[in-house]
Amino acid sequence: MSTGAGTCCLDCRLETGGCGYKEPTTCTDPKKMACPSAAPKDTNQDDLKLWPRDDRRRILHAVYRVGDIEKTMKWMQDCLGMQILRKRDVPEEKYMNVFMGYGAEDNHFAAELTYNYGVSKYDIGTAFGHFGISTPNVQKSLDNMKKLGYKAPAGPTKDGNNVFAYVDDPDGYKFKFIQRSKSTREPFCQVSYRVADVDRSILFYQDAYGMKLIARRDFPAQKKTMAYVAYDLDETRGTVVEFEYNYGKTDYSKGTGYAQLAIGTEDVFKTAGACELGGGKTVRAPGPLPQIGTKIYGVNDPDGWKTVWVDNSDFAKELEPSAFVHEVHCTTANQRQHS
Ligand SMILES: C[C@@H](O)C(=O)SC[C@H](NC(=O)CC[C@H](N)C(=O)O)C(=O)NCC(=O)O
């Protein structure tokens, strides 16, 4: 497994600062052999190169931090027509999550809202673009917001066949209403990142993450290039990652709000090896989440956008009704804010 400057396997490098072995299978470091998160012994570079396309992957949710989880939930229900899918409180780690979306998480993309106890404000930064929401009628979506007393533009922007409008959620995250026919299977259809090199991003998401390029479009008049990658080439069926490259602009601020994209995988350890091979920077070693137990692996892309890979079978267990220890009342978390 290519490890860039270092020449050791992923686990040893993370645990010991480097054992000097090039391949997990040849690593005889006692720490490595005992390491529970060792990549499968039969892993080799060719296998890792093919893994991103052989794996069973789906974009699960986008994770971002909010200052008032009840206010955001209500905004998403009122303005986007989303529903509350599940809640989980992790008091030992002083945070709670609420999952919002348009359908069950076993086959729909979701927003994973993160409320850190006592934190009411985040810097959205300039690198995050928007979340895309498809709607059959943008004007009606805007009129609905205004009728409910929310701030919204008077009307959509029309650019050729494209009809769209941007609105801000309570924390300042941008949501883009995108006019599409009713047949769109996944209304929560886009996450948009600003990037410093669009072709570098395309290649990385293809090679390291196994995504497919849906489109790459230049807009010289607007001095920008847009690109779209996903696991499904039909962009109305699943969630798409959009890259926005503004000519010559490379210095964006990430802020503290947006956290990561969660993608399902059959094997977080093998995926860790494949991401490293593709040039990803590991930021969270593969292994179980504290308190929750779901195996995850965290990695940054060349622009520093984080992806958390989530074990598919552990994720399915998270969705089982029995996993809902108790219905969390959001006021509880907000009350903690004042404790
Ligand atoms: C499976 C994946 O999508 C998760 O839900 S991981 C949950 C975990 N969330 C937090 O730790 C939230 C609190 C934290 N203080 C924050 O603000 O992010 C998470 O995101 N883990 C990722 C990791 O790298 O540990």
Ligand SMILES: [Zn+2]
């Ligand atoms: Zn998650």
